[in-house]
Amino acid sequence: MNINLLLGIVLLVVGAVLLYFGYTASQSLGEQVHETFTGRFTESTTWYFIFGIASAIGGLVLVTFGVRS
Template sequence: MSLPNILGILLLLGGAALLYFGLQASQSAGEQIFESFAGRFTDSTTWYLIGGFAAAVTGLILLVTR
């Protein structure tokens, strides 16, 4: 297995973990209250979601390309 494949797997798993924690955080009571007043998620939850999506997509690209 080559280095890009290993890095792709790690990025995909790390991105999936970040997305999971971001989605869990977005469903918390405090986050729901903040969203109802501010109309958006908190900065930390937003960064979890953005970072998780970016890492997962990058990992998937590394796995698919040769």
């Protein structure tokens, strides 16, 4: 198995996990109250989404274009 393919799959999984944590954090009562009054998520929830999206995109790129024989 190619190391780029393996790294891409790991990054996709990590990205999915981070996005899941970000989603569950955004649905909590405290986060909903904070968003209601400020109009945005807390910093920690925002970082979950940012790193989750970046990791998932990086993993997708590696899985798609990183396999070169």
